[in-house]
Each structure stands twice: as structure tokens, then as C-alpha cells.
Amino acid sequence: MPHAFKTETQLINLGRHPLRDKGSVNPPVHRTSTVLFQNFAEYENYEKGEGEHRGYGRYGTPTSDSLEEALCALEGADHAFTFASGLSAVTTAMLTFAGAGDHILVPDSVYASTRKFCKYEVPRLGIDITYYDPTIGAGIEALFKPNTKYVYCESPGSLTFEMQDIPAIAKVAHAKGALVLADNTWATMLHQKPFDLGIDISIHSATKYVAGHSDVLIGAVMCKAAHYKQLKRVHHNLGGCAQGDACYLALRGLRTMGLRLKEHERNALIVAQWLEKHPAVNRVLYPALPSDPGHALFKRDMTGACGLFGVELGKVSSKAVGKMLDGLHHFGIGFSWGGYESLVIAYQPHKIRTATKWEEGSFVLRLNIGLENTDDLIEDLDAGLKRLMATK
Ligand SMILES: Cc1ncc(COP(=O)(O)O)c(C=O)c1O
Incomplete structure (x- = not known):
């Protein structure tokens, strides 16, 4: 071809x-x-x-x-x-x-x-x-x-x-x-x-x-x-x-990858921009966002993003993270990404890094934004973050 x-x-x-x-x-x-x-x-x-x-x-x-x-x-x-x-x-x-x-x-x-x-x-x-x-x-x-x-x-x-x-x-x-x-x-x-x-x-x-x-x-x-x-x-x-x-x-x-990817990116940007303004969120880690420190390199080297990004919550208890994740309707707790359905995992970067510094105890969520309607995803995350903030 x-x-x-x-x-x-x-x-x-x-x-x-x-x-x-x-x-x-x-x-x-x-x-x-x-x-x-x-x-x-x-x-x-x-x-x-x-x-x-x-x-x-x-x-x-x-x-x-x-x-x-x-x-x-x-x-x-x-x-x-x-x-x-x-x-x-x-x-x-x-x-x-x-x-x-x-x-x-x-x-x-x-x-x-x-x-x-x-x-x-x-x-x-x-x-x-x-x-x-x-x-x-x-x-x-x-x-x-x-x-x-x-x-x-x-x-x-x-x-x-x-x-x-x-x-x-x-x-x-x-x-x-x-x-x-x-x-x-x-x-x-x-x-x-x-x-x-x-x-x-x-x-x-x-x-x-x-x-x-x-x-x-x-x-x-x-x-x-x-x-x-x-x-x-x-x-x-x-x-x-x-x-x-x-x-x-x-x-x-592969036949539908182009279409899916466009929609994953569109959905992820909507959700990421909403999360950026949320009081429970320290930072959204997504190079497609203009606020991301890697955005200039992203614009230079890539023509688009996928639907996977991180959400830095800062120091919260694992009990609070559990309260948030366990009540989510649209985000399954699971590994992998790139599938049509939304997923979430939570982790603490300081536990696996040796050459870079991450605050001890700080949690990051990794979201795989799927092809659901973003209104539903945002409503789900909003309720989840409320549960997180209400738990010590
Ligand atoms: C960046 C990256 N590379 C490689 C892999 C491994 O791929 P697989 O799950 O197909 O073995 C993963 C899986 O999550 C990944 O996130």
C-alpha cells in the first residue's frame, strides 16, 4: 500500500x-x-x-x-x-x-x-x-x-x-x-x-x-x-x-482505531480540564493540557493524545481513596488501558521511583477515559471526590 x-x-x-x-x-x-x-x-x-x-x-x-x-x-x-x-x-x-x-x-x-x-x-x-x-x-x-x-x-x-x-x-x-x-x-x-x-x-x-x-x-x-x-x-x-x-x-x-482515538482524546480533555479546577486535585498529569510542563514537547513531537492521564491528589489516606474508588459506577478498578471502557487505578509514585523525588504518601489516580458520555463520567468523579474529601 x-x-x-x-x-x-x-x-x-x-x-x-x-x-x-x-x-x-x-x-x-x-x-x-x-x-x-x-x-x-x-x-x-x-x-x-x-x-x-x-x-x-x-x-x-x-x-x-x-x-x-x-x-x-x-x-x-x-x-x-x-x-x-x-x-x-x-x-x-x-x-x-x-x-x-x-x-x-x-x-x-x-x-x-x-x-x-x-x-x-x-x-x-x-x-x-x-x-x-x-x-x-x-x-x-x-x-x-x-x-x-x-x-x-x-x-x-x-x-x-x-x-x-x-x-x-x-x-x-x-x-x-x-x-x-x-x-x-x-x-x-x-x-x-x-x-x-x-x-x-x-x-x-x-x-x-x-x-x-x-x-x-x-x-x-x-x-x-x-x-x-x-x-x-x-x-x-x-x-x-x-x-x-x-x-x-x-x-x-485497527479499522476503528482512528475514530476511537479521536473520541478518547476529546473525552479525556473534557474530563481533565474539569478535574484541573477541582479543589481535591493538586495537578492533572496530561501532556495534552496547555498547563502541563511537557505540553511544548507534546505539541512538537505528537499530533494528538490518547485518553490516559494521571490525577495527583496529594497526601490523602488510603481509606479515603478506597471510599472514592469503591463507589464509582463508570470506572472499573483495573490495570491496562486503551479499551472502550473507563478504568481507574491508584498508586503512590514514591514507592517505585529512585531517580526522581515524589512526595511520600502522595496518591495519584490513573484514569483511562473511555467512550462513555463525559457528563456521566464527570458526575461519577464529582461524587467520588466528594466521598474522598469527606473521609479522613
Ligand atoms: C506503557 C506500557 N507498555 C507496555 C505495557 C505492556 O503491555 P501488555 O499488557 O500488552 O503486556 C503496558 C501495559 O499496561 C504499558 O502500560
């Missing part, structure tokens, strides 16, 4: 091959482990690394090909790999580009499960990690060591939503011969073009807005040609491939 088509049109057409698929509008699901060889000669060729046969279902199917083709074009990548979850995409990318004796730089605001992987698994493999302040920009230079292999980025950061100056970080990293790996899930492939910003390896949890319906886990890593062989090898050897049904659901989600 030529890149000249507009995004809305691409979202409808990418990865679909009705002529190939006997007229089916949607690519069929290939549920495949064994992929039979036509004969012994084809098998022998495969074993020699020759020919077109992919060998085994773990190495891809026509359904994963369709999804990878679509994601690749939207992202402006040369290659895409799909994974059993976003976390599998993150960990495979991280392990591909560093090994024993290497050093990596990871933002303090990185997604909590990525951080757990960095805490418990990465050091066991002999890889040294420095956590950095996500707002460090070009100042990252001071943290480089001779063996630094890459800077990992996530902009905005998980839970606290700090925007990162990725072009400034990439300039330093590339001058030092290091790569930039980035989790681009929040911006999605519609709102940020990672390779234009200097990112070398782009990672997504397609579980979120791509799939969009809270019914599937799937991840993707995208790269330019230079890193294809390395990523392919590790993707194949770690075995975290995406199943056909997951690829199908992600492709189906």
Missing part, C-alpha cells in the same frame, strides 16, 4: 488481501503450529536457510503477516514483529540490544512491569542499569558509560506522564554509538512517528488502542532494515510470538 494514502484510508485497507483470501474482507485466522513442507526437498532447503517456507507457526503466519504489514506502514518502519503481549515485545527488544558486560539507561518513569523485568531479570544477565530522570533531555550525556548500548525511553512516562525530549536524547545516544529504544504505546502509531524523532527501535503494547476492546494481549516491535536480522533472531529464539486469534483481533481493532 503506497504511503501517499491518508491515515484514515490506510487504517481501512492495510493488511487486507481479499483476492488472496478468497474474497474474505478480513484476513482469516491461521491457527497454526505445524506448517507442512510440500516435500523433503523443501524441508532440506529450509534447514539450509533457503527458500520461502517459514518453518513453523512460531515464526509467523499469514495472519501475523497481515498485522505486521499494517503496523509497519502506519509506523513508517521497514519491519514489524508481533508478540504474545506488550511486555514480551519490551523484554525481547531490551534483550536483543544488550548482553553481559553492557550498560543501559532506563527512565525512572518506565512502565512498572518493565521496571520489574529490569530489577529482577536484567542484572542476572550481567547488564548494568542506570535509571534516569525522564525530563533529563540532552543532560543524559553525563550518564553514559563506555559500555552503554542504548537509552530506553517512554514518553510520556507511565503513571506520572513526563514528556521526554527524544530528539535531544537520540542526538547524544547516536553520537556515542548507542541506540534509542522506545515504548510508544501512549502516542500510538497515529500520533507519533518514532523514526522521524531518532528512535531506532519502536515498541508497542497493541493490547491498548490498536486492539481497543480489552479482550486480547498483543505486542509489536518495529525497526528499520539495519536492525531486522538481530531482532528476527531473538524474536524467533525467545519464542514469544503472537497467536493468530490475537492478530485477528488487533487487525479488527
